[in-house]
Amino acid sequence: METVLDVEKNIIIEEAKAYCELQGLQVVFTHDITHAQLQIISERTKNQAAMYHANVGMLLDRLKNGCYLIVKDGEIFGHIFAHKHVVGKFSVYERSSLWVHEQYRNNNLGLLLMDLLTKHFNKNFLISIAQGATVHHNNELLGMKYITLKDLSPVLIEVLEKLGKLRDELKYKYYVNAYFESKIGQFNKILKTKIVE
Numbered sequence: 001m002e003t004v005l006d007v008e009k010n011i012i013i014e015e016a017k018a019y020c021e022l023q024g025l026q027v028v029f030t031h032d033i034t035h036a037q038l039q040i041i042s043e044r045t046k047n048q049a050a051m052y053h054a055n056v057g058m059l060l061d062r063l064k065n066g067c068y069l070i071v072k073d074g075e076i077f078g079h080i081f082a083h084k085h086v087v088g089k090f091s092v093y094e095r096s097s098l099w100v101h102e103q104y105r106n107n108n109l110g111l112l113l114m115d116l117l118t119k120h121f122n123k124n125f126l127i128s129i130a131q132g133a134t135v136h137h138n139n140e141l142l143g144m145k146y147i148t149l150k151d152l153s154p155v156l157i158e159v160l161e162k163l164g165k166l167r168d169e170l171k172y173k174y175y176v177n178a179y180f181e182s183k184i185g186q187f188n189k190i191l192k193t194k195i196v197e
């Protein structure tokens, strides 16, 4: 059954797609980006305070999971990658290095990229740790569920903490996709037996 949020999201996504068509922008999924383009993306993540710095090696690693690009005439105007955290025998994915060129901002292309990546990982564990009401609202639009730290395995929290994702529930909110939510009990139980071993 479609919820009010699903309807709202679908309208926004249709608008974003129509905008892309109008502007001659193409959205592509790829595992292949040139070294020169990766260097530009890496520099960008370094220069923008809102983004975590990803060097070319990190981007190459993320590229193995595939990424979505917004392109026009061979130039990249938007991107989103997926960062894989390995937790015990599980892979937990997180959206990363989201960027849309200033020229095309506020036309829902950010949400379009997030939606595509979220759908791509709908049979995988996907987590979003974010600050800011807009991102929380976007996560809700994308069908992700708000969870508290006590719902999460301490093993996962430790992995995230190593990457600078702090245990700060005042500043950050944790969202997981429906697949993660449905398996969270099993996930925590398996990781717990791992600690005991």
Ligand SMILES: CC(C)(COP(=O)(O)OP(=O)(O)OC[C@H]1O[C@@H](n2cnc3c(N)ncnc32)[C@H](O)[C@@H]1OP(=O)(O)O)[C@@H](O)C(=O)NCCC(=O)NCCS
Pocket (backbone or CB within 6 Å): 048, 050, 051, 097, 098, 099, 100, 101, 104, 105, 106, 107, 108, 109, 110, 111, 112, 132, 134, 135, 138
């Ligand atoms: C964040 C960004 C990708 C949004 O692109 P966009 O195409 O304008 O996004 P949308 O049109 O779907 O959404 C617009 C609104 O959502 C916000 N938004 C969407 N996704 C966001 C995100 N992941 N983080 C922060 N803000 C976000 C935008 O800032 C904007 O808010 P405003 O209307 O209050 O200014 C773009 O502003 C950008 O590239 N910023 C610089 C890099 C960056 O901050 N990346 C996100 C790191 S988490």
